[in-house]
Amino acid sequence: xxxxxxxxxxFGPAELRIDKAGKxxxxxxxxxxxxxxxxxxxxxxxxEPAVCSALQALGEGEPIALAGGLTPWVWTDKQGNTRxxxxxxxxxxxTAYDASGxxxx
Numbered sequence: 001x002x003x004x005x006x007x008x009x010x011f012g013p014a015e016l017r018i019d020k021a022g023k024x025x026x027x028x029x030x031x032x033x034x035x036x037x038x039x040x041x042x043x044x045x046x047x048e049p050a051v052c053s054a055l056q057a058l059g060e061g062e063p064i065a066l067a068g069g070l071t072p073w074v075w076t077d078k079q080g081n082t083r084x085x086x087x088x089x090x091x092x093x094x095t096a097y098d099a100s101g102x103x104x105x
Contacts, residue, residue, distance in 0.1 A: 013060060
């Protein structure tokens with residue numbers, strides 16, 4: 001796993017789920033632009049309550065920055081082209097609300 005920072009826009013709503021032990025976690029997708037202008041899908045999972053709350057408070061298309069562990073992988077689209085993607089276990093989340101000083105409930 002690689003420690004990294006990712007910024008992009010939330011793609012669809014975050015989902016709150018419950019694991020087998022009854023503990024909540026959140027999953028989300030973030031669209032991030034790579035250095036060559038290609039868009040990457042970042043599959044995000046968060047276990048910490050603050051991360052779950054921050055992800056759930058955002059709507060689709062809102063900007064977000066995340067810090068955590070990254071695992072790169074490749075997927076194949078319907079046309080047979082290989083595409084890069086990332087999985088992230090998020091430990092920290094920064095949103096435009098945090099930067100503006102506005103706090104979410």
